[in-house]
Structure formats: C-alpha cells, structure tokens
Amino acid sequence: TAAKPKAELRADRTAVPVGGSVTLTCSVSPSSSSSSSSGWKYYWYYRHDSYYKVVTSPDAVFLSNGQISVSEGGLYKCIGGRGKPVYYTEYSDSVRIDKPRPVLTVSPSWLSPGASVTLNCQVEHPSAGWSFYWYKAVPDLSEKSSSYELLPDGSGTAQDSYIIHGQTHTAGYVCRAGRGDPEYHTDHSQPEFVWSADVHSAASLTVSPDRVQHFTSDSVSLTCEGNFTEWRVRKFSEDGRLSDCRRMTGSTCNIYTSESDTGVYWCESGSGEFSSAVNITVQYDGNGPILVNPVHPVTEGASVSLSCSLRTQKILSNVFFYHNDKLIQ
C-alpha cells in the first residue's frame, strides 16, 4: 500500500500582531496514489499548554475549508479527511505561532524580612498606551503547569510596575499587557519568582546530603515535606530556565548531578503551597574542593560547622577557610 499523504500547514506570519491575526492554510498535495487534491475536509488542532485540542470558533475564524484565522499563540497542526468511511491523512507538522510577550522582572530575587517586592513588566513598544495585568502563579500539578490569579488591584494598571508588601513566602508571578478598544492582550510573560529562605512555612524542602555544593555524578535527593499528598520539585537554572524534576519518587526528587543541575530548587504542592527555596551548586572542577555547609540558612547566634572535602578525600588536613574573602583560619 502507498504511504499515507501528509497534510501541510502554512502560516502567513509567525507571530500574532497585537489586535491582529494569523492566517493558517492546510492542504494535501496530490500523491501518486490519488491524483486529485479535491474533496478533503480539514480539521484543526491547537495546543497551548499540555494537550492538543480541537480548534473551534470563537478561538478561530473559519475562512474557508482549509483556511482559518487565529489570534491566539500556540502550536497548530491540521489533518485532512475524505470519503466514507473517512480516510485521514497524516497530521501536518506543527507550526508555532507566538504572541508579543512582555518580559517580567522581579526584584529582589530573594526575600528579606520587611522588604517589598517590585514587579516590572516590559513590552516591546512601551510608549503606546499599554495597560498592565499582574498575576500570581497558582501551581496546577494535574496540567503540569500553573494557573494565574489576578493580584489585588492588578487589573489594567497604567504603571508598568507593581509593588508587593509583606510577601513572606516563595511565589511566582506573571504579567501581561493590553491596549486598544476593544482591548487586545499580549501573551502572559514567562513566570518569574521571588524566593524565600524561611523554613517556617507549611511546606519544606530537605536536601540529602545536606550541603549546598556537590560534586558531579553525586546522588542528591530533594524531599518535599508538609501536610500535602501531591508535589512537584521545580528548578530555576542559572540561564533563567524553569523546569520540573523529571525523576520524582513520591515526594522525593532524585538527581544524579551534572553541572546543569546548578540552580534554585523549591517544592510546590497540589494545593498551591510553595516551600522555601534552596541553592544547589555543582562543582565543575572535577578535582576541586567543595565547601560543606548546610543548605538552609542558620539563625544568627547559632553555631554551624563547615568543612572542606575533595571527591577523593573526605577528610583534609591542611585547609584554609575564608569569610568574605578574608582568611579566617
């Protein structure tokens, strides 16, 4: 039997202009097995987060058989079918359509008691009468994503910054912008976080072995604790990428360390709680020493023991310790 024909998807542009749309065209080329390209009916699929869904109106305007106009960013693909019983083509390759996406900055990155948190939302053409929308991320473990909840008075502000007072826990934020009448919105920004080192929250994260620095090829486990049944462990890498732990066993994330595991880690529960966050760094000089210090901050006045370790030699005899670049011992 001949190979199935494959649908082909073309887009007239790769990003949705604010207030505008993108036209998608699906077609099936005549193949050796069928000399005609007529009689096909086209079906459209769209994916924003995790799953493909059927494209329906009003998310798209159906211009003609094989042509739609969309204003939402996402991944699109199409398929053709004809005859009775329906004979389907292969799916087209998927095509990514973006929307203008603002860039959110959150400062500071780590909470200090009493300090406020400033969010700033940057759009491409800042002069032109944008209004801004501010959201808090609420973990949604079933969808492998997050949902967003408007912050108080965070709807349609004229200012491109938003200040949060009294934040005590790790939290994630996104923004988006809109303009025009009727108002068209940009896509949501990437989520950005403010991290808390405070371990006195409803959810906590423990690291074993309990140290900030690790050698490459170490086994490290990060365990979420608290009165919740479902967890995910998230990581924010040095290059600004957000990812989820791939190897979860119950509430424990197991890492076999490589340099790319350096980052900030925290837990998110199925009921929306964030744990405190920890730094993990992986020593990239295979023969260099690591400082053995606990991952969680130590209270002022408490004692803490520090040591120095080599991959090949746990106990070292001749070690210098520095505090703020000053030799102390």
Ligand SMILES: *[C@@H]1O[C@H](CO)[C@@H](O)[C@H](O)[C@H]1NC(C)=O
């Ligand atoms: C993590 O590292 C950052 C940058 O070095 C630092 O500001 C922050 O206090 C650290 N957090 C913890 C919990 O050690």
Ligand SMILES: *[C@@H]1O[C@H](CO)[C@@H](O)[C@H](O)[C@H]1NC(C)=O
């Ligand atoms: C855990 O949560 C359950 C249900 O919400 C509650 O009844 C129970 O008291 C909680 N346990 C602790 C130790 O907080």
